[in-house]
Each structure stands twice: as C-alpha cells, then as structure tokens.
Amino acid sequence: MHATDALNEADRLMTVCNSCRYCEGLCAVFPAMELRRTFTAGDLNYLANLCHSCGACFDDCQFAPPHAFAVNVPQTLASVRAESYRAYAWPRALAGAFDRNGLVIAVVAALSVAAFILGFAALNDPAVLLGAHSGPGAFYRLMPHNAMAALFGAAFLYAIVAMAMGLRAFLRDAGTPGRAAPTGVSLWQAVRDAGRLRYLDGGGVGCVNADERPTDRRRLFHHLTFYGFLLCFAATSVATLYHYLLGRVAPYPWYDVPVLLGSAGGLGLMVGTAGLLAAKWRRRPELRDDARFGMDAAFLAMLFLTAATGMALLVLRATPAMGVLLALHLGVVFALFITMPYGKFVHGLYRFAALVRYAGELGRI
Amino acid sequence: MSAVPEFARRYDTLVVGGGNAALCAAISARRAGASVLVLEGAPRFYRGGNTRHTRNMRCVHDSATAFLTGPYSEEEFWDDLLHVTGGRTDEELARLMIRRSRDMLGWIAEQGVRFQPSLGGTLSLGRTNAFFLGGGRAMLNALYRTAEDLGVVIAYESEVIGLDIADGRFESALVHRDGVRHTVRAATLVAAAGGFEANLEWLKEHWGEPADNFLIRGTPYNRGTVLRMLLDCGVEAVGDPTQCHAVAIDARAPKFDGGIITRLDCVVFGIVVNRDARRFHDEGEDFWPKRYAIWGRLVAAQPDQIAYILFDAKSRDLFMPSLYPPVEAATPGELAERLGLDPAALERTVAEFNAAVRPGTFDHTVLDDCRTEGLSPPKSHWARRLDTPPFYAYPVRPGITFTYLGTRVDGDARMRMADGKPAANMFAAGEIMAGNVLGRGYAAGIGMTIGSVFGRIAGQEAASHARN
Structure with a gap:
C-alpha cells in the first residue's frame, strides 16, 4: 500500500499495463514501466512526471472506462504528478x-x-x-x-x-x-x-x-x-x-x-x-x-x-x-x-x- | 418507414459487424463508390468486436522494414499455415489470402493505421507480424475515423435480429435499436459479425455443462446471431462446429473481455495440477508459443474445468507479468490449503515430481535437457525441482478466444449456398468465414490477415455488384 489513493491507483494501473504493453510505442512511460515488475512510490512519481499527458493511451486502451478494469493512465498520472509537486516543495x-x-x-x-x-x-x-x-x-x-x-x-x-x-x-x-x-x-x-x-x-x-x-x-x-x-x-x-x-x-x-x-x-x-x-x-x-x-x-x-x-x-x-x-x-x-x-x-x-x-x-x- | 434517418434510405452495401473485417469492407466499398451503412451491435466504446484485443497482423513482405526485422515469403506463410492447421485449410483461398496479404500493410497504413516494432515479450514475432501502434483499439479508431471521413454511415447498438434472404439473395435486414425494430434495405450484404464464442448456450450444445465454467477472453457481443441466421437461410457451413480456440487463462478473470492481461505464460516453468492435485499433461512438451493453445482444451477436460499452475521462487520473474498476483505460500502444503486442494495430495505430487527431475542445464530459450524420468505424464524440458520458497500458484480456466464454424466463401468473398451455388449478393469477411482458411489451430496475427484481406475483397466485390 502506498501513502495516497492516487499512488495506489497508479500502482494498480501499471500492473495492468505491464501485463498488456500494447501502448509501449506511444511514449516513454510504458518502456520505463516495463523495466520493473513492482512499483515503489518513487517509481510511480518518476513515471508520472515522465507522462506528458498526451492522452493517446486512453483512447487506445481496450480496458478504459466503462470497462471493468477502468484503466485511465493520463488522469491518474496527472493526480500523482500534482501530488509529487506538493511532496517536493521547499520549504x-x-x-x-x-x-x-x-x-x-x-x-x-x-x-x-x-x-x-x-x-x-x-x-x-x-x-x-x-x-x-x-x-x-x-x-x-x-x-x-x-x-x-x-x-x-x-x-x-x-x-x-x-x-x-x-x-x-x-x-x-x-x-x-x-x-x-x-x-x-x-x-x-x-x-x-x-x-x-x-x-x-x-x-x-x-x-x-x-x-x-x-x-x-x-x-x-x-x-x-x-x-x-x-x-x-x-x-x-x-x-x-x-x-x-x-x-x-x-x-x-x-x-x-x-x-x-x-x-x-x-x-x-x-x-x-x-x-x-x-x-x-x-x-x-x-x-x-x-x-x-x-x-x-x-x-x-x-x-x-x-x-x-x-x-x-x-x-x-x-x-x-x-x-x-x-x-x-x-x-x-x-x-x-x-x-x-x-x-x-x-x-x-x-x-x-x-x-x-x-x-x-x-x-x- | 423508419424514424431513424440513417435507416430510411436504401444502401449499396450493408456491412454487419464493426471490427477490422467490417471496417476494411466498408472502407473499400466506399472507396469503390458505394453508399455504405455499418451496423455495429455493440455500444461505441465496445465497437470492433475482438479486434479491440488484437495487436498485430501477419503479412507477406519481401524485406525488412522499419517495423519488421526480416522478410516473410509466401511459401513460408503457407508452410506456417499448413503446420498450424494440420492441412485443414482451403488451399486456393489460403494462397489467395497469403498473396493478397502482401499489399495489406501498405493499404492498412493508407487507412490511417500506424505500426511499431514488435512489443516487449513478443520478439519471436518481430519478423513475421506487424504490430499496431497502440494496439487493436488504436487500429480500430483509425479505421473508424477514415470510414467516417469517407462518408460511411455508422450505427452503434444496432443489432441485426433478422435477415430477409430468398434463394441466396439478400433483401433487407431487421435491426433492433433502442427498443425499436427497423427494416434496412441494401443491394449487397457483407457479413463481418464474428463467431459465437460469447454465446454460452451455443457452446453448451457441443461442450455440455462444462461450458458454464469457460471464460470468454473477448467481447461479449460475439453471439453468432448473424452466423446462425445465414446458416439457417441456406448458406453452406465451413469449419468444425464443435471446436473453439481455447487457452488457459487466470481463473479470476471476468466472465467476458479480460483480454490479453489475464493470460499466463508460466506453464513451462512449473507443473500444472487439477482439482485432485494431480498432473495431467507434459508441461515442457515444446516452446510455449507452440503449446499455449492446447491448454484450454486440456483444462476443459479436467474436473470442474479448473487447474493450477505451480512454480517456485526460481521462476517468479522469468515470464511476462499478468493482472492478478499469484497465490503465495511457504510450503506446497500451505499453498494447497490456500487453493482449497488436498495438502497431502499436492505434497505427494510435488515430491514425486521432484524425485523424477534429472540433473540438467536450465535454459528456457532452448529445448533444454532438464527433464523427468519415470514420471507419468513426463515433463520433457525445463523441469526443475519445486524446492525454493515461496511457492506460487495461478488458478486457470479455459479461456475461449474464437470459434471455427463459419460461412463458406469463394475467392471473391462471396458466400456459397449449401446447394453449391454462389450467393447472389452476399459476402463475408473476418472471423465469420475464417474457418475457410483456418480449419483448426492458430498462428498469431492470422485472424487480422483474414479480416483485412477478405474485408477488402468483400467491400470491392459488394460495391461492384451493387453498382452494376
């Protein structure tokens, strides 16, 4: 379990995506994901900041909502990304x-x-x-x-x-x-x-x-x-x-x-x-x-x-x-x-x- | 008269179905000048049948390209097809398809579909199969955009519930949408509505009660209603009506549409036991890509149609990850308890297996010399003792991919009637006629080749028939 709902959801999605990999040609996020089988919060923050929010993987996904697997990578990574900004703020x-x-x-x-x-x-x-x-x-x-x-x-x-x-x-x-x-x-x-x-x-x-x-x-x-x-x-x-x-x-x-x-x-x-x-x-x-x-x-x-x-x-x-x-x-x-x-x-x-x-x-x- | 404007007019070509074959037919008919209506039974998100779950197509090409690592000749394609079908193929149609596949990569790309090099974990297909950038749904999205731009009319959630066919001539279709029935007329029909793998009642006709325990890997909309109506209207059937392509998938997958992420590639690394904790087949018979398709049927033959793939920590990271985590335990006995199996029986099976394993050099990239001796059934390759905790298990059930029964067609994708005459104005493409070429077995990406090649032919022929 991670500290936030967004991280938990991102972890779930990366497990789904890592089992599919159809999107690996779209951007950097998926090839980076494939180097891992489990995801720490740091990994997820890295992947979230790598995501440019282009949205292609959402429309290409056979498991996007309303599918029961409810895969929405751009939106979830946007939440994780925003949380990471807050976490890294100084002071x-x-x-x-x-x-x-x-x-x-x-x-x-x-x-x-x-x-x-x-x-x-x-x-x-x-x-x-x-x-x-x-x-x-x-x-x-x-x-x-x-x-x-x-x-x-x-x-x-x-x-x-x-x-x-x-x-x-x-x-x-x-x-x-x-x-x-x-x-x-x-x-x-x-x-x-x-x-x-x-x-x-x-x-x-x-x-x-x-x-x-x-x-x-x-x-x-x-x-x-x-x-x-x-x-x-x-x-x-x-x-x-x-x-x-x-x-x-x-x-x-x-x-x-x-x-x-x-x-x-x-x-x-x-x-x-x-x-x-x-x-x-x-x-x-x-x-x-x-x-x-x-x-x-x-x-x-x-x-x-x-x-x-x-x-x-x-x-x-x-x-x-x-x-x-x-x-x-x-x-x-x-x-x-x-x-x-x-x-x-x-x-x-x-x-x-x-x-x-x-x-x-x-x-x- | 129909209250729905797009159902009111008479079309040159009516395409029933919304997947790769249907869209290729619609686009090629439209490009040939026909007015085209596509009736997709599914809602917009689920459009495209099992094309949504595909990722590549197998086409002849003379040399390496930006996305393919080497050439793939007609002869090699034919050999591969002969091998997987065991000769159950219509050679004339198969060779036609293979010959026409040469132009398909270019043609599909012209319709807006993009390709990429083979995906991680699929290197064995990098030479023969062209992968869609973003997968099958991305491919579909591109085809739908192109079809819409060309002026093809597309109606979703429009299920065909009746076909008016007399003497091999299609007159009209009865369409059900929003609780209302509409009659849609067209000069020609292209049936591209898939097989019946999602129709459990139909599956039960041949498989009996065990079919209740089957999982359907793809769309819940492939119920075979159009196929059945065509056969009932006197179209000649082709392909084994009792058979379907079945693989062993995670038993925790949803009943429908679990797709690629519920598949498990770990059989060769461990042992597979049934409900009674007994092994029932050689897990190391051959490379996994050559054997995965037999395991659905093997599991279907076990009590309760369930089995368990067991492996230990040594193999944990050797195969592609999948959606659900494996069940984990410190000992085989404990694992049995978690799975609801008899611990003593499973411990005995593991002990017998371990005792039979001969020393060897493990290498999962070749047919290695790690095997059992004096065990029945044997494990011929990649046999390593299950001795390194934690121990893992995946429960598996038969996952149905597609069915083989279809409509007989000729080289123009024109349906043939049971009396041997060609249908007047009816064509078929895709899974609904795949049995002509693919009597049994499967080779990755061949379903998309059948769909694209015969879809394109069916569209051209339908348009030319309608306009004459």
Whole structure:
C-alpha cells in the first residue's frame, strides 16, 4: 500500500499495463514501466512526471472506462504528478500552496501589483507617477534601478534556491537509484526530447484533447510558450549586459536587441498560453485532473499577464499610462518569480529530470 | 418507414459487424463508390468486436522494414499455415489470402493505421507480424475515423435480429435499436459479425455443462446471431462446429473481455495440477508459443474445468507479468490449503515430481535437457525441482478466444449456398468465414490477415455488384 489513493491507483494501473504493453510505442512511460515488475512510490512519481499527458493511451486502451478494469493512465498520472509537486516543495511549510494553487497565486499576484502601485504612489510625486517620461532611465524615475535589481534579484534567487531544493527532493525520491550522476549523453538526449516535446505526440499520430481526433495543438502552443519564455529571458539577460557592461540604460529603442527579443517572446507567450488555456478548457472530462485545474490555469494566466503587461508597457511607454503599467508589469513578474516553486512551473523541472533518468535507463534511442 | 434517418434510405452495401473485417469492407466499398451503412451491435466504446484485443497482423513482405526485422515469403506463410492447421485449410483461398496479404500493410497504413516494432515479450514475432501502434483499439479508431471521413454511415447498438434472404439473395435486414425494430434495405450484404464464442448456450450444445465454467477472453457481443441466421437461410457451413480456440487463462478473470492481461505464460516453468492435485499433461512438451493453445482444451477436460499452475521462487520473474498476483505460500502444503486442494495430495505430487527431475542445464530459450524420468505424464524440458520458497500458484480456466464454424466463401468473398451455388449478393469477411482458411489451430496475427484481406475483397466485390 502506498501513502495516497492516487499512488495506489497508479500502482494498480501499471500492473495492468505491464501485463498488456500494447501502448509501449506511444511514449516513454510504458518502456520505463516495463523495466520493473513492482512499483515503489518513487517509481510511480518518476513515471508520472515522465507522462506528458498526451492522452493517446486512453483512447487506445481496450480496458478504459466503462470497462471493468477502468484503466485511465493520463488522469491518474496527472493526480500523482500534482501530488509529487506538493511532496517536493521547499520549504515544507509552503507545500500547502499547492492545495488551492489558483487562489494562492491570484492573491499573491494581486498583492504584488497593489504593493508596486502603492509603493510608486508613496515614493513619488503624483506628477511623476502619472506623467509622461521618455529617454534613457525613464523607468528608473519611478523606481531606482538598484532597488529594482536588488528586489528582483532576491526574488529570482529565492525561486532558484527553492526549486533546486525541490529538484533535490525529486532526485532522492524518483531519480536514478543509487544516484549515479547523469551522463552527458543522457542529458543531451533529455534536452532534445524536452526541446521538441517528443512525447507529446501520441507516438507520432498526434495527441487528443477536446475529442477523439488526434488534432491537438498543445505541442505547438507549448513550443510558443516555452520558447517565448526563453526569448523573454534572453531579452532580460541582454538588457542586463547592456546596463552593466555598456552602460546603456533602458528603455531601448524598438529595433534594439532586447526589445526585439522581448517582443517576439512576449507574442509567443501570449499566443501560446492563450492556446494552452483554451485547450485546457476544452479538454475532455475523462482526461482532466479537475482538482488541479486552478494550478494549471493560474500558471498560464501569470505567464500571459507577464507578457501582456510587458507588451502594453512597450507600446504605451511614452504615455502617462507608463507609471501604472510599469507597476502592473513589475507586480506580475514579482509574483511569477516568488510563486514559481509553488505552482505548475515546476513541471518542467521534474519532467526534464525524469527524461534524463529515462535516457539513462533506456540508452540512446 | 423508419424514424431513424440513417435507416430510411436504401444502401449499396450493408456491412454487419464493426471490427477490422467490417471496417476494411466498408472502407473499400466506399472507396469503390458505394453508399455504405455499418451496423455495429455493440455500444461505441465496445465497437470492433475482438479486434479491440488484437495487436498485430501477419503479412507477406519481401524485406525488412522499419517495423519488421526480416522478410516473410509466401511459401513460408503457407508452410506456417499448413503446420498450424494440420492441412485443414482451403488451399486456393489460403494462397489467395497469403498473396493478397502482401499489399495489406501498405493499404492498412493508407487507412490511417500506424505500426511499431514488435512489443516487449513478443520478439519471436518481430519478423513475421506487424504490430499496431497502440494496439487493436488504436487500429480500430483509425479505421473508424477514415470510414467516417469517407462518408460511411455508422450505427452503434444496432443489432441485426433478422435477415430477409430468398434463394441466396439478400433483401433487407431487421435491426433492433433502442427498443425499436427497423427494416434496412441494401443491394449487397457483407457479413463481418464474428463467431459465437460469447454465446454460452451455443457452446453448451457441443461442450455440455462444462461450458458454464469457460471464460470468454473477448467481447461479449460475439453471439453468432448473424452466423446462425445465414446458416439457417441456406448458406453452406465451413469449419468444425464443435471446436473453439481455447487457452488457459487466470481463473479470476471476468466472465467476458479480460483480454490479453489475464493470460499466463508460466506453464513451462512449473507443473500444472487439477482439482485432485494431480498432473495431467507434459508441461515442457515444446516452446510455449507452440503449446499455449492446447491448454484450454486440456483444462476443459479436467474436473470442474479448473487447474493450477505451480512454480517456485526460481521462476517468479522469468515470464511476462499478468493482472492478478499469484497465490503465495511457504510450503506446497500451505499453498494447497490456500487453493482449497488436498495438502497431502499436492505434497505427494510435488515430491514425486521432484524425485523424477534429472540433473540438467536450465535454459528456457532452448529445448533444454532438464527433464523427468519415470514420471507419468513426463515433463520433457525445463523441469526443475519445486524446492525454493515461496511457492506460487495461478488458478486457470479455459479461456475461449474464437470459434471455427463459419460461412463458406469463394475467392471473391462471396458466400456459397449449401446447394453449391454462389450467393447472389452476399459476402463475408473476418472471423465469420475464417474457418475457410483456418480449419483448426492458430498462428498469431492470422485472424487480422483474414479480416483485412477478405474485408477488402468483400467491400470491392459488394460495391461492384451493387453498382452494376
């Protein structure tokens, strides 16, 4: 017996699936399952995080509900996966943030935004907050650069530390037994598999979502989101280098590298997250893990808002709306950073670690 | 007049059944220009009969492919078929099927079905059999999508309860749906509604009361009603009416539809005893893939149609896992108690077996030299003493896969009447006519070959007949 109902159900299903194996060509979960005959909680957490929730195995299963064996792997592994996020949270006291995740993140986001608006208003003359600014250093008239860098640096650092601790917990629980270090080969294989979402593809047929036709676009939308996020990260990195190495102060003209990268990334993030959110909304009930809808939606909403407020700031930065928009954007970004370890963001971390382990187990394939 | 719109019009081709053969017939008829209605008796989830439980098909191919490890020639296919049927096959039809199977992998793929290399635990089939990516239900889903896209009309939970046939000519079918009867007319009929393995009353006609203890491995919807109506309407029968393909499956499986996961591949690693704790057949006669299909009948012949596969800790991980865990105990006597057998009798059987085991080098990948001496029945290979606790047992019962009785057809998949004349407008494909090719025995994946090849032919011929 395992500690939770979801783990017990996953154990039951893996016994069914291991006796059948018809789905082994669909993704990584089933070949990894076949290496085992019994399943520890760590094994199940590993398999759950390896699952990309493509849904193909549900429609392909002759034992899916209403069959008496009631095999629903995507839904069960989604529950196990969400429980594993909670179990790996650091510090432990904040694990509860996963329970009503949508609400927690909405409250944190609202408080952050309010804090920035009130902070700007308290520290600045209303004329500054509501005035039009232009030229280098326009943003820093509302909030000094060093204050901004220190605050966001600290928030980012905290997120990194908390997520590193979570990753450590995952590796102890569901990582390679004996904790052999991942090889360069398995890391590179995992980078390639994650980078193209190899297993969000139903084994090459495509995924299902809203109906039984493999016409799902989540892979495309996830690419837009993920690579959009990376472009935004690159934009921030380039801007940081400009500031400290070249002494060039934001805002930058529209044709400059940080703005181009940020605009492309922002658009990708907006389209990608909107697409993923819509797909989540339309997902068939039998594939959904309704208890975690809030967590998934909150994370997508935060990414969308980050991109949308950033884009609005870019378009309206020379107008009197800039002050409020900047507060809005910084509030959302700040909330995104500090809630990262306690929301859907961690899926990428654990899934990547699971892919590394898979590549190590199965060899280069 | 019918209140159900899809039943109101007259179709070129009516396909009865919803599995691989039915869909291949429907698709090929539709592609040949016919209007097609498919009547599936099962609800949507259970559509497809036993195709849901299949996973591969056996086709001729000239060279290795991305999914097949080597070539499989017509001659080799024919030899394999001759071997498993012991010659009980219609050579002309069998050779036609084998020849046509060469195009099937490509044709099936064109209908949206995807393949993959052979599954774990099935390496022996990697050269001859192409495995469906995601298994039989995935294959069916692809065929149904293609059929729908082509404009084939599909009606679920629509059971055919009557056929209007006069002088070998099909006129209409009486269809039962939602408590209402409808008459459906069509120019041609393709019967692809499977065998009668799920019809216990029919099985009892030949097996008597023991059939009550049989488990049905696949769909509960293969009740053979269409087959019986056709035979009653004067279609010539083919295949042994008393026989069915039966394997020994876990006795704890549900009565119907337990599928592949209730099979047990461990007979060769231990001994098999009946209710009286006695052995009754050589467990190590030959490789398991060559022997698994005899064990259903062997168990059916035992008292209460039950038997127990016994093995010890040495063999625990040597075979494919299955759904239910084995019964476990520290001693054979204790195991007997758990199973409800006479402990003294089982201890005696195990002791006699252990005493008869000769020293040898165990290797389950070859016909090894581990055997018994002076024991009846003997165990010819892989005989190792049961001496390492814990001891394990799986209770097994006969699991019925399919039946052999069918309708006689010719090379156009056209049914033949008992008076020797070809039927005017009636065709058959799949398990309902498999007995033409497969008089007895089985070779993995051949049911799907029969279904696809004759389904495709039946669809083409029906369409061409209807449109002329």
